[in-house]
Amino acid sequence: MQIRPFRPADESAVVALWQACxxxxxxxxxxxxxxxKLTEQPELFLVGEADGRLVASAMIGFDGHRGWVYYLAVAPACQGRGYGRxxxxxxxxxxxxxxxxxxNxxxxxxxxxxxxxxxxxGYGRDAAVSLGKRLIPDQ
Ligand SMILES: CC(C)(COP(=O)(O)OP(=O)(O)OC[C@H]1O[C@@H](n2cnc3c(N)ncnc32)[C@H](O)[C@@H]1OP(=O)(O)O)[C@@H](O)C(=O)NCCC(=O)NCCS
Structure with missing residues (x-):
């Protein structure tokens, strides 16, 4: 799998991947x-390509204190090949x-x-409870 930053032309394939996952x-x-994401550290929004198809994604960010990973996804047909790792x-x-x-x-x-x-x-549970508050509704 080749890993590269997201490009705008990937959008529909990435959304389909997230739905499939x-x-x-x-x-x-x-x-x-x-x-x-394209307004903040867009270079940390990664996709993976294999056999000419978009098969994986990870949305990464560094907030100045901790790094975060969202939307880690490997297409179901390609799971178990080490791509997630x-x-x-x-x-x-x-x-x-x-x-x-x-x-985190x-x-x-x-x-x-x-x-x-x-x-x-090597990831373990933190002694912390995750709290959240929606600031901008998407609907
Ligand atoms: C989680 C996910 C990204 C893993 O991707 P993957 O490419 O299948 O994982 P890898 O092949 O790199 O696996 C790495 C190791 O984890 C193990 N592993 C992966 N999935 C596992 C599972 N469901 N149960 C047990 N072990 C698992 C593998 O056996 C492998 O072990 P090894 O390196 O000792 O052989 C993928 O299953 C996925 O997209 N899931 C749906 C979306 C999701 O839940 N994302 C995470 C949101 S927090």
């Missing part, structure tokens, strides 16, 4: 999520380059399958 939610407009390794390298000391990420309740993946990559 069960990452979209009615309250998050994926097109708006992409547009917002490759993308996370690239995310870590890009964050370390920027002096970021720690990655959120796993939605019920997405138990992904916990074993992150455990293999």
């Amino acid at each position: 069960g990452l979209t939610r009615p309250w998050n407009d994926p097109h708006r999520d992409i547009a917002r 490759m993308l996370m390794a690239r995310a870590e390298a890009l964050l370390i380059e920027r002096g970021c000391p720690k990655i 990420l959120q796993v939605r309740e019920g997405n138990d399958a992904v916990m074993a993946f992150y455990a293999k990559l």
